[in-house]
Amino acid sequence: MTTMKWSLLFSCSLVQPLTLLALLFVLITTSHLVVSYSSHDYNDALTKSILFFEGQRSGHLPSNQRLTWRGDSAVFDGSTAGVDLSGGYYDAGDNVKFGFPLAFTTTMLAWSVIEFGDSMPSGELLNAAAALRWATDYLLKTVSLPGKIFVQVGDPIKDHNCWERPEDMDTARTVYMVSEEKPGSDIAGETAAALAAASMVFRSLDNEYSVTLLQNAVRVFKFADDYKGAYSDDAGVRAGVCPFYCDFDGYQDELLWGAAWLRRASQDASFLTYIQDNGKTLGADDNINEFGWDNKHAGLNVLVSKEFLEAQEYSLESYKASADSFMCTLVPESSTSHIQYTPGGLIYKPGGSNMQHVTSIAFLLLTYANYLEKTSQIVNCGSISVGPTSLRLQAKKQGITL
Known part of the structure; x- marks a missing residue:
């Protein structure tokens, strides 16, 4: 750069x-x-x-x-x-x-x-x-x-x-x-x-x-x-x-x-x-797709999912389901995608401090990709399946746009 x-x-x-x-x-x-x-x-x-x-x-x-x-x-x-x-x-x-x-x-x-x-x-x-x-x-x-x-x-x-x-x-x-x-x-x-x-x-x-x-x-x-x-x-x-x-x-x-x-x-x-x-x-089941200094829901779901995936703690399965749901909202090809992107591919959320959303979401994409890869898991987003490579690609686009 x-x-x-x-x-x-x-x-x-x-x-x-x-x-x-x-x-x-x-x-x-x-x-x-x-x-x-x-x-x-x-x-x-x-x-x-x-x-x-x-x-x-x-x-x-x-x-x-x-x-x-x-x-x-x-x-x-x-x-x-x-x-x-x-x-x-x-x-x-x-x-x-x-x-x-x-x-x-x-x-x-x-x-x-x-x-x-x-x-x-x-x-x-x-x-x-x-x-x-x-x-x-x-x-x-x-x-x-x-x-x-x-x-x-x-x-x-x-x-x-x-x-x-x-x-x-x-x-x-x-x-x-x-x-x-x-x-x-x-x-x-x-x-x-x-x-x-x-x-x-x-x-x-x-x-x-x-x-x-x-x-x-x-x-x-x-x-x-x-x-x-x-x-x-x-x-x-x-x-x-x-x-x-x-x-x-x-x-x-x-x-x-x-x-x-x-x-x-x-x-x-x-x-x-x-x-x-x-x-x-x-409110763990509220499935709020936010992550930042005031709202920890998406990050919480990713963090807790690690134990479900790696330690097979099945009582935490709902957190993994919520993390999957969040990831699907970030994939443009998914039927549940609702994140806006700029023409250059940068995540865009109306309001101030957009880069906070970009970097926090990119971090969750990369971290969750690592958790999935380590346990040979994927995310089912309706008619498509999303693996670690796809999640990393979404994060890479944000790095390049920066």
Whole structure:
């Protein structure tokens, strides 16, 4: 891809949520799947995708910071609430740390390394792990006080009205939190998912840290399940997170998503039981064909399908059926296809932030293709059968269009 095209892509991403870059990173880690279709330099794209996260870092920067034009910023975040909330990532081109999409970004970074890390150059794999740890170190701080989760730092209205470097920031660093009295099952469930997924990445890199992540994931998930509610239902939190990252789709999917990641990371039977017993109550059968920071249904179905396919856990068959149904909607030849494509073949969904949909869907296509191939399975889409090769082809088209 030409320098100009990459420049345009990354300048656009600055006004997108940080999740877009995580999902772009996920797509590019599968560059070995598109080499024969394109002469684009996907290794360079991978390097730049991970490097972008260093440009978004908040807090005290490490000595090995590669983007040296960035300096320390927001080092006293959380002081007004009596807690250290320095670190983490700024969202897009502003200086706010929005916890809900940041946690989802963390989950996706971890999932990408889990599924495709073996295809990455060793140096970039370590850079990816460093990017992941910068997020999880911050998330651990947000859940450090019992009965509370700090969900955001920064007043978005004041911040968005003042365009300035984070190093020069003089806008309010307002802290928002949820608690037992003001629950936030959505952000707690996503944070649990992020910590659990990341624990799998660090198992071979830093086992002690991996254990810490998983222990905190279990604790945070219990909080999410014991005190149910959407974080943006509270008036105080809503004033800070809406309309930017309100919970529009409910917290139920995050509970299942968190449980699914805890099951995969820990292999604890209690989380399998949770998914089995609570699936219908929490909307697992709704078969909503969405995947992003606010709606985890399609990703949940793909993730849980792995255990059905590989471990033959037949109680999870409905998740596989829902994952199949979602895949069929993405295949133009299928009678149930309802995804729009641009003339060039890019997935198109009316509304803003289209690239989030493109990259998240491409990731699910590639991941599900791997699960199917490993178990010699296909997807039946009415009159046609779709195998791993077809799903990868759909994802490749998105990579080439990018």
